[in-house]
Structure formats: structure tokens, C-alpha cells
Amino acid sequence: MAKKIGVTMEVGNDGVAVITISNPPVNSLASQIISGLKEKFQDANQRSDVKAIVLTGNGGRFSGGFDINVFQQVHKTGDISLMPEVSVDLVCNLMEDSRKPLVAAVEGLALGGGLELAMACHARVAAPKAQLGLPELTLGIIPGFGGTQRLPRLVGLEKGANMILLSKSISSEEGRKLGLIDELVPPGDLLTTSRKWALDIALLSDTAKALVHVFFAQRATSKVPKVTDVGLKPRPMKKVAVIGGGLMGSGIATALLLSNIRVVLKEINSEYLLKGIKSVEANLKGLVSRGKLTQDKASKAFSLLKGVLDYSEFKDVDMVIEAVIENIQLKQKIFKEIEEVCPPNCILASNTSTIDLNVIGEKTNSKDRIVGAHFFSPAHLMTLLEIVRTENTSAQVILDLMALGKAIKKVPVVVGNCIGFAVNRTFFPYSQAAHMLVNLGVDLFRVDSVITSFGLPLGPFQYISPSCLVVLMLGDLAGHGIGIAVKDIYAKAYGDRMFSSPLTELLLKSGRNGKINGRGYYIYEKGSKPKPDSSVLSVVEESRKLTNIMPGGKPISVSDKEIVEMILFPVVNEACRVLDEGVVIRASDLDVASVLGMSFPSYRGGLLFWADTVGPKYIYERLKRLSETYGGFFKPSRYLEERATKGMLLSEPKSSRSRL
Numbered sequence: 001m002a003k004k005i006g007v008t009m010e011v012g013n014d015g016v017a018v019i020t021i022s023n024p025p026v027n028s029l030a031s032q033i034i035s036g037l038k039e040k041f042q043d044a045n046q047r048s049d050v051k052a053i054v055l056t057g058n059g060g061r062f063s064g065g066f067d068i069n070v071f072q073q074v075h076k077t078g079d080i081s082l083m084p085e086v087s088v089d090l091v092c093n094l095m096e097d098s099r100k101p102l103v104a105a106v107e108g109l110a111l112g113g114g115l116e117l118a119m120a121c122h123a124r125v126a127a128p129k130a131q132l133g134l135p136e137l138t139l140g141i142i143p144g145f146g147g148t149q150r151l152p153r154l155v156g157l158e159k160g161a162n163m164i165l166l167s168k169s170i171s172s173e174e175g176r177k178l179g180l181i182d183e184l185v186p187p188g189d190l191l192t193t194s195r196k197w198a199l200d201i202a203l204l205s206d207t208a209k210a211l212v213h214v215f216f217a218q219r220a221t222s223k224v225p226k227v228t229d230v231g232l233k234p235r236p237m238k239k240v241a242v243i244g245g246g247l248m249g250s251g252i253a254t255a256l257l258l259s260n261i262r263v264v265l266k267e268i269n270s271e272y273l274l275k276g277i278k279s280v281e282a283n284l285k286g287l288v289s290r291g292k293l294t295q296d297k298a299s300k301a302f303s304l305l306k307g308v309l310d311y312s313e314f315k316d317v318d319m320v321i322e323a324v325i326e327n328i329q330l331k332q333k334i335f336k337e338i339e340e341v342c343p344p345n346c347i348l349a350s351n352t353s354t355i356d357l358n359v360i361g362e363k364t365n366s367k368d369r370i371v372g373a374h375f376f377s378p379a380h381l382m383t384l385l386e387i388v389r390t391e392n393t394s395a396q397v398i399l400d401l402m403a404l405g406k407a408i409k410k411v412p413v414v415v416g417n418c419i420g421f422a423v424n425r426t427f428f429p430y431s432q433a434a435h436m437l438v439n440l441g442v443d444l445f446r447v448d449s450v451i452t453s454f455g456l457p458l459g460p461f462q463y464i465s466p467s468c469l470v471v472l473m474l475g476d477l478a479g480h481g482i483g484i485a486v487k488d489i490y491a492k493a494y495g496d497r498m499f500s501s502p503l504t505e506l507l508l509k510s511g512r513n514g515k516i517n518g519r520g521y522y523i524y525e526k527g528s529k530p531k532p533d534s535s536v537l538s539v540v541e542e543s544r545k546l547t548n549i550m551p552g553g554k555p556i557s558v559s560d561k562e563i564v565e566m567i568l569f570p571v572v573n574e575a576c577r578v579l580d581e582g583v584v585i586r587a588s589d590l591d592v593a594s595v596l597g598m599s600f601p602s603y604r605g606g607l608l609f610w611a612d613t614v615g616p617k618y619i620y621e622r623l624k625r626l627s628e629t630y631g632g633f634f635k636p637s638r639y640l641e642e643r644a645t646k647g648m649l650l651s652e653p654k655s656s657r658s659r660l
């Protein structure tokens with residue numbers, strides 16, 4: 001039977017193109033093979049359905065090298081043009097510089113030009129006992145496809161020179177030890193493993209794309225139209241008052257002190273004031289014990305703190321940051337008072353994470369000086385600072401707060417004034433969806449594990465809340481009592497798409513308030529990892545009885561992928577509304593805020609970058625089907641529907657034309 005000579009390419013559903021050399025018996029690199037390889041590599045790099053490439057040889061051999069018959073012809077004819085251009089055209093430009101990852105699947109042998117092609121790939125997977133070498137000197141020529149450079153780089157100069165000068169082959173086992181081979185697998189797994197390697201490297205490049213996006217997105221947050229581009233200069237903030245020495249207030253005070261800003265910390269009585277000062281001291285001590293701060297610097301920072309019980313020290317402050325409990329009347333009272341006692345240009349900021357700033361400033365006449373300075377807990381560690389502006393906040397005030405944010409090593413993101421602002425609003429469906437899944441019968445510890453595998457540091461039930469309220473039904477670490485406090489505010493604003501679960505209240509009733517008292521969904525013991533508390537399942541059962549949403553009373557069965565989609569697609573959906581209402585200046589601001597405020601994995605590029613890789617159309621269709629089954633909580637937003645149907649990315653600015 002005539003032997004089949006040529007190069008084939010097959011593209012799998014996984015997006016991997018397998019290019020195979022066929023030229024029995026040793027797959028020598030005859031001229032038609034070389035031209036076939038050039039054609040297939042060009043094709044693979046151009047095809048949009050090809051994510052990565054695997055190069056292999058047919059018949060259990062990778063390649064015995066360049067076709068020695070050509071040399072014989074050159075000897076006979078002296079016609080050097082018979083030598084095809086390989087080194088630069090094929091090996092460097094099409095293989096080594098391929099935009100798509102290229103992995104060699106090596107079996108049997110890779111000799112001479114065969115090994116040189118394998119070394120031009122980005123990784124090499126081999127079966128055992130394959131013969132690897134550059135025996136060109138036995139033919140009186142040198143390894144001319146770059147082997148003299150690539151082999152020493154892979155195995156070291158001495159070993160590389162030895163193999164070349166002595167035409168000494170090695171086995172794939174030795175190649176693995178030397179670093180010439182990246183993984184050794186049984187012949188039956190060779191292609192599968194090579195495909196996985198190729199995709200992993202492709203994913204790495206997706207990761208690189210995502211991380212580069214976050215890098216530039218973070219820098220873009222400092223560009224605020226009509227604030228940073230109108231010639232204003234930030235005013236120095238030398239003395240700042242913080243009202244409220246609780247978890248947030250003491251964290252904010254710590255962050256300010258660490259940047260040598262004098263802080264006046266006000267509380268309502270000496271007991272609370274002492275507690276607040278002790279919290280600041282503990283924050284500083286924690287940084288010293290973790291080696292993040294020297295003791296001298298900690299002492300210096302602490303010396304800039306002054307605790308007060310009245311407003312006597314407020315007459316020369318540059319800014320006040322209110323950080324008391326989320327009580328509207330109390331905040332309104334405080335803002336009326338500080339307007340009277342502070343200098344006329346003093347910035348009046350609130351660290352509220354939920355309440356409308358216009359409501360907070362209702363009893364004042366200084367609407368232009370009112371701004372939100374929304375820190376994320378722990379405030380001295382988390383880098384995101386949401387600067388919340390109302391329609392009245394002046395550009396100068398915004399610029400001053402941006403400059404202060406940078407001075408205290410935060411990443412300021414300017415956002416609009418709505419319930420929950422950008423991050424808390426976007427992510428409020430996050431935990432509600434998790435609660436819905438649990439009430440539908442899904443195991444809550446499985447939900448946490450799936451979400452952490454996706455890349456968030458903790459699952460929704462063991463959640464570190466940023467400024468304590470992002471998910472309403474908070475996880476263990478923030479304490480469940482807080483979440484309930486603001487649930488009504490969200491219900492009034494977003495009730496048409498909320499899921500109300502009694503689980504949090506039932507948890508509190510059972511004496512579990514999260515890490516604060518050592519027990520929540522998990523058991524927290526000093527010095528050990530949180531352990532799932534199986535006894536909490538009785539509380540979960542009670543919640544399921546009350547909500548009674550399991551279809552036919554039976555738990556739903558969902559895949560891990562569906563869990564991720566049911567929790568994160570509603571978050572993307574709410575982000576679309578945030579974009580639609582112009583709460584953020586640009587989509588990438590929300591990517592930065594999701595990474596820094598919610599610990600959304602930066603290697604996925606942030607929430608919307610990730611959503612665009614999943615595809616708006618897919619997300620829209622999934623949410624539509626989910627809303628048909630589970631109701632309005634999943635109802636696609638107008639913005640998402642529009643982008644999906646017009647084939648536009650979610651991150652495209654509103655002015656972009658659709659692609660259709």
C-alpha cells in the first residue's frame with residue numbers, strides 16, 4: 001500500500017489543533033513535509049476556533065529529522081536551493097513565535113531536525129524511552145534548525161555541547177530530568193496530556209490578558225472627567241476627624257495615621273473612645289507583628305491620634321469621616337453638627353456603605369461638601385476606596401478625596417450615589433443567590449467550595465464582607481446581625497429582584513453569629529482552619545421548610561458550573577444595571593472595584609471582563625431560563641438583553657455601535 005506522506009491538522013472541540021507529520025518509516029522532514037508544516041501552522045494561527053496547537057508524528061515516531069536524501073541530491077547536483085528555508089520561516093516565525101501555545105507530543109524518536117522542531121515548541125510532552133538527539137555531525141553538518149542554541153538553553157551548555165559534539169542521544173526519561181521534556185506520560189495519554197498542556201498555556205495567556213487588563217483598569221480609575229481634567233489642584237489634608245471608633249472608624253483612623261495624617265477620633269463616651277483607641281493600637285501592633293511596619297513607625301503613627309468626646313478639636317480639621325452605625329437619623333444629626341463646628345471648606349464625608357448621601361446631608365446646607373468615603377473592612381488593609389458623589393458634590397471635594405485616598409495607599413474609585421453604590425449594589429445578589437440555592441436543597445458547604453474553586457477567597461457562607469454589608473445576609477466573618485440591619489433599605493430599592501431567606505435570622509436565633517462568637521456555618525477555633533459545622537444543617541432544614549421552594553419538596557440537582565452561574569450571573573446582571581445607570585464612569589472601574597472590594601479573582605480580569613469572556617449572549621440566555629424557573633431574581637436587565645441581542649460586549653461604552 002502506498003505510504004501516506006503529508007501533514008494533517010485536526011481541530012478538536014477543545015479548540016486544540018493537532019498537526020501530525022506522516023512520512024513513514026521515520027517521519028523524516030522531506031521538503032513536502034516542511035511545506036506542509038508551514039501551511040498548517042499558518043492556518044492554525046489564523047483560525048479563530050483554534051486556541052492552541054499540538055505537533056506530533058504518525059506511527060509512534062515523532063520525526064527522525066531532516067530528509068537525508070536531500071543532502072544526497074545536493075551532493076550530486078551541488079544545487080543548494082534544494083535545501084528548504086526552515087530555520088527562520090518555520091521554526092522561528094511560525095512555531096516559536098506562534099501566538100497560540102504549541103506543544104510537541106513526542107513518541108519513539110525525535111532526532112536532528114525532528115528534535116529541533118520539538119524544541120521550537122513551547123513545551124514538550126513525551127512517552128517513555130523516546131530517543132532524543134542531534135546526530136547531525138555524523139553526517140558532516142551542524143544542527144541547522146536552531147538546535148545549537150535551543151538545546152543548551154534547555155539542558156545546559158555542557159550537556160548540550162556534549163550531545164551535539166558527540167552526536168549522543170538521550171532517552172525521554174533523561175530528557176525529563178534535564179528539562180528538555182516537560183512531562184513524561186504513557187503513550188496512550190500522550191495526546192490528551194499534550195492537549196491539556198497546550199490549553200493550560202493558552203489559559204495562562206488568558207490569565208495574562210486578564211491581569212494586564214486589571215493593571216491598566218486600575219490606572220484608569222484616576223481619570224475622572226470634569227474633575228481631574230479641569231486644572232484643579234488637590235488641597236492638602238493635614239488633619240482629619242473620624243467619628244466613630246468601631247471596626248470601620250478605627251480602621252480608617254489607622255489608615256490615615258499610617259500616612260502621617262493627624263487624626264481626631266471622636267466617640268460618644270469614654271468607654272467607646274477607649275475601645276476605639278485600643279483598636280487602632282491593635283491594628284498597628286498587628287502590622288508590626290506581621291513585619292509590615294517597624295515599631296518606630298507604629299509609635300509615630302499612634303502619636304498622631306487624639307481621642308475626643310466633643311467637637312472642640314474640629315475647628316481646624318480639613319475633613320471629617322463619619323463612621324457610625326447605619327442609622328439615618330443619627331447620621332443626619334451628626335452632619336448637621338459638623339457643618340456648624342467645622343471650617344467652611346471642610347469636607348464632610350460618610351463611610352456609609354448603603355445609605356443615600358442626599359438623605360444623610362438632608363439637614364445641612366453644604367451639599368457641595370458632602371461625599372461618600374466608603375472604605376472596605378478591614379479599612380487599614382483593603383485598598384479599595386469608593387468615593388461616592390452626589391449630583392451636588394463639588395469637583396474639588398472629589399479631587400481632594402481622591403488625593404487623600406492615594407496618599408493613604410488606597411485605590412479610589414469614583415462612583416455615583418445609589419443604595420449600595422457600586423460594589424455592594426453589584427454584589428448584593430451574590431449571597432442571596434447562594435441562600436436561594438441552599439433553600440433549593442443544595443449543600444451549603446458545597447456552594448462555598450465551588451465558589452472558592454472559581455477563585456473567590458471564601459465562599460458566600462464564610463464571607464469576609466468588604467464594608468460589612470455587601471451581601472446583606474452576611475457570612476460568618478462579618479457577623480450576621482449587621483446584614484439584617486440594612487436588608488430593608490435594599491428591599492425598598494431593589495425588592496423586585498431580591499430573594500429573602502430566613503436562614504440568617506434562624507442562624508442568629510440558634511446562637512450562631514459567625515466568627516464573632518466562634519460559630520456560624522463553620523466552627524472557628526483559634527489557630528485552626530474553620531470547620532464546617534454539620535449541626536447547622538438543622539437550621540438549614542428549618543429554613544427550607546419555611547421557604548418551601550424545593551420543586552416537589554425535593555432538592556434540585558445542579559452541576560458545579562450551574563452553581564457558579566446561578567450565583568455570579570445575577571451579580572453580572574446587577575452590574576449591567578450599575579453600568580446602565582452610570583453609577584460608574586467605565587466598566588473597568590467596576591472590574592477594579594470587584595477585585596479590590598470583593599476579592600473577585602484578578603486573574604479573571606474582574607467581574608465584567610470575565611463576563612465578556614463568558615459571553616453576554618450566553619449569560620442572558622441562562623438568566624432568561626433561570627427566571628422562567630425561579631422568578632424575577634434572575635430576570636435579565638435591559639442593558640444585558642440589549643448587549644446580548646446586539647452582539648456587543650458588556651464593557652463597550654454606551655456610544656459603541658452594535659456589531660450586528
Ligand SMILES: CCCCCCCCCCCCC/C=C/C(=O)SCCNC(=O)CCNC(=O)[C@H](O)C(C)(C)COP(=O)(O)OP(=O)(O)OC[C@H]1O[C@@H](n2cnc3c(N)ncnc32)[C@H](O)[C@@H]1OP(=O)(O)O
Nearest residue numbers: 026028064065066067068071074111112113135141144145
Ligand atoms: C549536505 C550538504 C548540504 C548543505 C547545506 C548545509 C546546511 C546545514 C543545515 C541543514 C539543515 C540541517 C538541520 C537538520 C538536519 C537533520 O535532521 S539531519 C538528519 C538527522 N537524523 C539522523 O541522523 C537520523 C538518521 N537515522 C537514524 O539514525 C535511524 O534511521 C533511526 C531514525 C534511528 C531509525 O533507525 P532504524 O529503526 O534502525 O531504521 P533504519 O533502517 O535506520 O531506517 C529506516 C529507513 O528510514 C530511513 N531514514 C532514517 N532516517 C532518515 C532521515 N533522517 N531521512 C531520510 N531517511 C531516513 C532509512 O534510510 C531507512 O530507509 P530504507 O532503508 O529505505 O527503509
